[in-house]
Amino acid sequence: xxxxxxxxxxxxxxxxxxxxxxxxxxKVLDDILKGKPPKLVIPKRTLANTRFDxxxxxxxxxxxxxxxxxxxxxxxxxxxQTILMASIIYQALIENEYPTIRDLYYRGKHTIVYRDxxxxxxxxxxxxxxxxxxxxxxxxxxxxxMLREDMLILSKEKGKVVGRMKIRSGGDTIDLSKMGHGAYAxxxxxxxxxxxxxxxxxVLVVEKDAVFQxxxxxxFWDKYKALLVTGAGQPDRATRRFVRRLNEELKLPVYILTDxxxxxxxxxxxxxxxxxxxxxxxxxxxxxxxRFLGVSMTDIFGWKGKKxxxxxxxxxxxxxxxxxxxxxRARELMKYSWFQTPRWRRELKIFxxxxxxxxxxxxxxxxxxxxxxxxxxxxxxxxxxxx
Numbered sequence: 001x002x003x004x005x006x007x008x009x010x011x012x013x014x015x016x017x018x019x020x021x022x023x024x025x026x027k028v029l030d031d032i033l034k035g036k037p038p039k040l041v042i043p044k045r046t047l048a049n050t051r052f053d054x055x056x057x058x059x060x061x062x063x064x065x066x067x068x069x070x071x072x073x074x075x076x077x078x079x080x081q082t083i084l085m086a087s088i089i090y091q092a093l094i095e096n097e098y099p100t101i102r103d104l105y106y107r108g109k110h111t112i113v114y115r116d117x118x119x120x121x122x123x124x125x126x127x128x129x130x131x132x133x134x135x136x137x138x139x140x141x142x143x144x145x146m147l148r149e150d151m152l153i154l155s156k157e158k159g160k161v162v163g164r165m166k167i168r169s170g171g172d173t174i175d176l177s178k179m180g181h182g183a184y185a186x187x188x189x190x191x192x193x194x195x196x197x198x199x200x201x202x203v204l205v206v207e208k209d210a211v212f213q214x215x216x217x218x219x220f221w222d223k224y225k226a227l228l229v230t231g232a233g234q235p236d237r238a239t240r241r242f243v244r245r246l247n248e249e250l251k252l253p254v255y256i257l258t259d260x261x262x263x264x265x266x267x268x269x270x271x272x273x274x275x276x277x278x279x280x281x282x283x284x285x286x287x288x289x290x291r292f293l294g295v296s297m298t299d300i301f302g303w304k305g306k307k308x309x310x311x312x313x314x315x316x317x318x319x320x321x322x323x324x325x326x327x328x329r330a331r332e333l334m335k336y337s338w339f340q341t342p343r344w345r346r347e348l349k350i351f352x353x354x355x356x357x358x359x360x361x362x363x364x365x366x367x368x369x370x371x372x373x374x375x376x377x378x379x380x381x382x383x384x385x386x387x
Contacts, residue, residue: 010152010170010192013150013152013189013191013192014093014094014096014152016150017093017146017150017151017152018090018093018094020144020145020146021086021089021090021093021140021144021151022090024143024144025083025086025090028040028083037069037070037071038069038070038071038079039067039068039069039070039079040067040068040079040082040143041065041066041067041068042065042066042068042082042139042142042143043061043062043063043064043065043066043142043280044061044062044064044065044066045061045138045139045142045277045279045280046064047276048062048064049061049062049063049064050062050276050279052273052336052337052338054337056283056288057272057273057286057288057289057338058272058273058274058282058283058286058288059273059274059275059276059279059282059286060279060282060283061142061279061280068082077124078136078139080126081108081126081127081132081133081136082136082139082140082143084108084126084136085104085108085133085136085137085139085140086140086143086144088104088107088108089104089137089140089151089153092152093151093152098152098153098154099152099153099154100153100154100155101130101133101134101137101148101153101154101155102130104133104137104153105127105130105133105134108126108127108133109125109126109127109133110125110126111123111124111125111126112124112125112126137153138277138278141280141281142280147237147241147281147284147285148237149188149189149190149191149237149238149241150191152189153188154188154189155188155236155237155238156236157185157186157187157188157238158186158231158232158235158236158238158239159185159186159229159230159231159232159235159236159238159239159242160183160184160185160186160209160212160229160230160232161176161183161184161186161227161228161229161242162176162177162179162183162184162216162221162227162228163176163177163200163221163226163227163228164176164177164198164199164200164221164222164225164226164227165177165195165196165197165198165199165200165227166196166197166198167184167193167194167195167196168193168194168196169187169192169193169194170192173196176227177221177222181213181216181217183212183216183228186229186238186239186242187238188238189238190238190241190242190245191241191245193242193245195245195249195250198250199225200221200225200226200227200250200252201224201225201226201252202224202225202226202227202252202253202254202255202380203226203227203229203243203246203247203252203253203254203255204220204221204226204227204228204229204255204257204293204376205229205230205231205243205254205255205256205257205271205290206228206229206230206257206360207230207231207233207256207257207258207259207264207267207360208230208232208233208259208360208361209230209232209233210361211230211257211360211361211364211371212228212229212230212232214364214368214371214372215228215371215372216228218368218369218372220372220376223372224376224377227246227252229242229243229246231267231271233267234267234270235267235270235271237278237285240270240271240285240286240287241284241285243271243287243290244284244285244286244287247287247289247290248287253289253291254271254287254289254290254291255290255291255292255293255380255385256268256271256272256290256291256292256293257293257294257295257360257376258292258294258295258360259295259357259358259359259360260294260295260296260297260299260300260351260357260358260359261322261326261351261357261358262326262329262330262332262333262351263326263329264295265292265333265339265347266329266333268290268292269333269336269338269339270286271286271287271290272286272287272288272290272292272338273286273288273338274286289387291385291386291387292385292386292387293376293379293380293385294375294379294385295358295360295363296347296386297346297347297350297351297354298346298347298350300315300319300356300358301315301350301354303346303350306384309363309375310358310362314362314366318358318359318362318365319356319357319358319362320356320357320358320359321355321356321357322351322354322355322356322357326357327352327355330348330351330352331352333348334348341386341387343386344386347386363375
């Protein structure tokens, strides 16, 4: 665990998070002092307690809760894990530390030795694998109403951004148009980033890092006044929050470019409506106004008056046969209420009929200029996207 100087923004965020944790968990102590059985009332993070809110355009958590009681044998272990994790996070906040989720796993992992009712010696670990401690962190998030990023918990940086904008982070001013062939790695605490000079007209989120790099090398972002972002596959939370802020605070339209397959379309939906696992924070992570730019089935095969971007010969060369797993995934998407619009029903039906998919790189193989100077700008200019 590293200890580094904080700037003013960090200090304020740290104090705010520590105060929330102290107040929320102080209620447990108050119950004990009053002679009441201590318990934590936490919203359920389950599929059954997640619903799509059509007015907000995002996934939200329902009203079901679970009462985690210390004196309930079925809940005691998780109750103690939650208290332990909250205390470690609180300690890190007040000591000016920046723990990673891996740090928290090791900080809390130890063996408890006790004797059972028959006097036999027993041992039990606080948690076994990191997946278990990560789940406890999510419980702390739900209980406190804060993201782990609000608590200055770090994770591996995955997303990248480049474009005509300056930002301030950690007291330093960074010009995102002066990154050479590299790009700015979106930090784990994106709310601590301050947006300064912005000379961009839209945000283009690219699923694949390789395609992001290609577009960056030809300075697509400079020619078309864009902020170019990638989540390098399934996006991490920091990237999703960063994109949300660009749309919400700067009023920049957001376009998503993915492979033409159910997994690429799901990545778009994670940006747009949120994910089931993190539905409790969709209001901060999802971008309901995000638009799916492509690649769509109608881009490949055409539709009525719409001319396909690929010739019949190119389709034979570039199309990949869909696997059974792809087909099952497409059928799952068809059940999601946010994929029930006429346009998405059409796209999914064409996919199931053709049993074919296409990678973004197939368009780049027609020439990078085709992707950068025809396909993307043409679709934006003509409004050929899906919402």
